[in-house]
Amino acid sequence: MHFVKKVPTSEQEKAAKRKEHEKRAQQFLRVRDRIVAKRDKGEYDEEILSLTQQILEKNADIYTFWNIRRTAIEQRIEANRNYLLELDVLDEEKAKSAQKVENLLAGELFLSYECIKSNPKSYSAWYQRAWVLQRQANPDYVKELALCEKALQMDCRNFHCWDHRRTVSRMAKRTEEQELEFSNRLIEENFSNYSAWHYRSIALTKIHCDEKSVKLDDSILAAELQKVKNAFYMDADDQSAWTYTRWLLENGSGKEFLRPESCTPIQLISASFHGTNTTLVFTRAVTVPYILTLVDTDDETSWRGFSSTSPSPTSARVWQYVSDTPLQIANPLETPEKSENFAWMSLTDTPYVNVAKLKMIFDVEEPKEPAFIQELLEDCRQLIELEPKNKWPLYMRSLVLMEYRPIRSHSEIVDNLKLLAESLDTKRVELYKSLISRQKLNFSIREQFARLLSHESDELVVRYSELTSLEGVEFLAGLVGSADFSGN
Template sequence: MHGRVKVKTTAQQEEEKKKEREKKLKIYVAARDACFSKRKDGVFDEEALQLTQQLLSSNPDFATLWNYRREILMHLETVKDEDEVQKIYEAELSFLESCLKVNPKSYGSWHHRGWVSARLPRPDWARELSLCDRCLSLDDRNFHCWDYRRMVVKMSGVPVKQELEFTDRLIGSNFSNYSSWHYRSTLLPLLHPESPEATSQCCDPPHSSSPPSPQTHFHRVCEEQLLKEYELVQNAFFTDPNDQSAWFYYRWLLGRGMCLYL
């Protein structure tokens, strides 16, 4: 009737959505085939870089495209000067942040970010640590981010004390955090090692499912620090007696299991 807004039926809406998906799929497949064709022909130009970016923006878990993208970037390193390479890799880091927004646990995105950071002529490690802080504040059990953070800490030489304080903050805000407790266990032997005169003892790190190899050597934490750890974990019990992460850590402490793989 006149004066009334025409409302589409459910069937019509579904049909339009279907056509839109088919249209996007055709564009995606065309771009994918173009990438594969370029790679087969050994083409490593900036157009290929744009094509892979277009595809990975919507699907950051396409491992083959990350591999091709690294081949393109390595080629560009040979034809660009250092300042140009710096700009290319800085743009790559910005692109990777957008990929991580699509999927914060994308293995391909985190692996590629580690690769880029290691090749960056002038890396900004403070920025990378800040990124890890933001990601872990959203999901403190994102093990991809934890792995990347360990790489950044190693490459940039972040003091062990600073990282231990970082675990203090995370555990203080959420006792139910297996990753923070475990990371803490790897830092304590470095910052508070047991004296050489003390009797050594071997054990597994907490939450580890793999037995130590015969070649593995261990260092334990000093008695004074162990007592402080007991107090810390007991505070976690009082906060949430039913949470398993603190109990795992406590059981490990009771076994005097403060060890470090070397």
């Protein structure tokens, strides 16, 4: 306990504790050896259930002993199943046999419950409960969900319990709307419940999104931002609500700087012929087999990928096909497989350029700004005034400006990121340097975008812009023939 002076342990007490520990260790080894011997002989009887229970009550994380118990129980379930198929057995006897199995499974739930009480983060004990529920004739899902909720009240970030609850919810066929309401209840009890916010994001996605679209409707986003706003003003220093807000902002965004590459859909950005090679540029790294679904060749040997991480990558955003003859690309490009009915697009005279995607990548045009985004910006501004040393409102305002006002608010974005890097969040200085560099790169590219797109010139000039990274330049590989980055 705090502020309680520790009393030194005497040598006699240490010796007694050591002796007691050795005694318990010897007892454990004897029981363990007995269990292993019986398992090796295939003796999954009542004794092996009793012995494994003795050990697991003291240490629930010995997964092998849970496996042994499952084998023993499965044998009894199978024996009961065969018994019920016998024709000359009375219904009363069959009922007794079935009830005996149910009692055994109920006892297993009790054992795992006792183990969880002493170790709430025992993966093995939680897994055992799910295994038992899947084998009970009439599992009590309501009681099990109540147990999960009680455990989450004790530790809202117990991911073992969260995993178990997801399993039970599926077994109980609960709707995503019910799960959304569950997350709502947890958040109302504790705005700092990071896991509940995360669970809410999963439920919202399953309810409102499909395989073709991962973007939430503006009405949903507005309602969620209104909900999270209460958390901002209760404790602006708590990261849970801010992290959830970032997820809302990322939802449906085409900006790679906000999301990991794995979340970016694969799209062809440009395809162009340069005399000795055909260059293809994609939104994310792809392999040669994927490219062959888009072009009029099956040759896998003449491709060369470009990557900053490997001289000979198997997956890359930029690929060149070395040949004096230009390739043709499948049209429409949205269809990932070639067919006999495809129209082919020639690159001899005019390259293909996904102009809309490039405009999004380099912030050439600002998207429409919904009213709820304007309100979020104003909330962040007020919180910055109230708590000027709090990084979260400034960080969130910067992200929103990068998404919706990258041109109008370029200077403010850079100033905000510098303040975060130099004062408010120095542990993530490299992150902010990278974001600043990307904003400055985008600024320079916007000034030259029309010229590059019209093929008036294929030179990109970004001098003395304090760039720390060239990430993003690769998207212009099909339009740029030479580049000048001197002074960076």
